[in-house]
Amino acid sequence: MDSTHASSLTFTRTSPSTSSADLLALSQEISRLSTIFNEQEFTQKNKAELRKFFTVEVTQRKDILDLISTLTNDREKLNYLKEFLTGIFLKLLFIFANNTEYLLILVLFFPASYPQTRPKNTFTLSYIIQLLESLVVAKSPDNSVSIFIDNSNLFIEGAKIVGQLENVPDVYSNSRSDIEFYVDHGLLVTTVLRGRKLRNAFIIGSIPSENDTLWARARDHGCEVTTYERNASNKEKKADVKLVCYAMRTLFTKTGSTILIIAGDGDYCPLVEEAKKENWKVETWFWDGSNLPLFPTGMNAGLKNISSYVSLDDYYKSFTYITGPDFTNNKSILEIHGNVIKSWPFRNKRLMVCFCELNLFGRWYWVDDTTAYLYFESKRQLDSARSWFRRNYPGMLLYDFKQKQMGRRNSFGIQKEKL
The missing domain is CATH 3.40.50.1010 (5'-nuclease)
Structure with missing residues (x-):
């Protein structure tokens, strides 16, 4: 049978007291569509699930009645009914139909989803449904x-x-x-x-x-x-x-x-x-x-x-760190130096790997493109970091500092010995 066959049924919004009539009308329409489309497109399981859903969801079946009344193409009616089986399309319809500001957000911020050509009466219910349909993503729930x-x-x-x-x-x-x-x-x-x-x-x-x-x-x-x-x-x-x-x-x-x-x-x-x-x-x-x-x-x-x-x-x-000179005169300082640093695309990220693996807060000062001072609260922390660099960057030069504060203008003076 021609899938563009128009239904002779007319649906109107009814009061809660006539909800059983709504359910009967929907059931009749589901049965009518099942005689038009073959079993592969509209299975007995589909029909049973739809009837079960609309038996419980009174408000939703009133919405679908209004929707179907705007459509004259049986193929569209079937497709919209089947969308309810995903549990997502109905959610979108119900939310957007009752919250105009969400529809405006959709149109303003997601223009890619908004068709380039549209009917003169842009905000008819059927057109809103068409707009929302393009956004539906039916996926299985996950723990993402x-x-x-x-x-x-x-x-x-x-x-x-x-x-x-x-x-x-x-x-x-x-x-x-x-x-x-x-x-x-x-x-x-x-x-x-x-x-x-x-x-x-x-x-x-x-x-x-x-x-x-x-x-x-x-x-x-x-x-x-x-x-x-x-x-x-x-x-x-x-x-x-x-x-x-x-x-x-x-x-x-x-x-x-x-x-x-x-x-x-x-x-x-x-x-x-x-x-x-x-x-x-x-x-x-x-x-x-x-x-x-x-x-x-x-x-x-x-x-x-x-x-x-x-x-x-x-x-x-x-995930946080601080860069810049330290003026407290109470830090243990490790200088790292090497041309390999120039090859690091995000050099701060490389230093954070060290501090995170040692479970320490990251703080350092970049002297130039190949040299940095790393600050630690104790000599023990410094020794752990020095061992880490020796394992991961064997050719890097490492120096232990004994800090001597020289005033804020020159940051600080240092005495260093090669390790």
């Missing part, structure tokens, strides 16, 4: 993690907390340009995954200076990066909204798993609430610092209460 990072939120509060934890006042006060705090995003992602599978990772942040390799390193680790110019208040315009849009796209086009947000702003509470409604597990990772003398902004209490919260304070050594 989708990560969303608000970099400025992470960085600003991290500098305050790590600067105090490592007793580097110039970092938490931001008083010197030659002493800098860094976050290694690849190591951060590895830290928060805790052995789980990464589905995707998104970072929102400001545009760095031309010679800054921050975002190049992040992209190298598989993160999708979006950057914005800062405004007069030193804030990224649109950053929070864009992060929410990335997250919402994942919620509505992927099967439920875990969404992990690295941010502490209370503006993300609605996102967490929506994710939980969609049966996603939600983790938030952010700085705490509640026991530090100079208390930073820290984690928003509301966001913390509605999610599974983990403090970054307990893991900072695995």
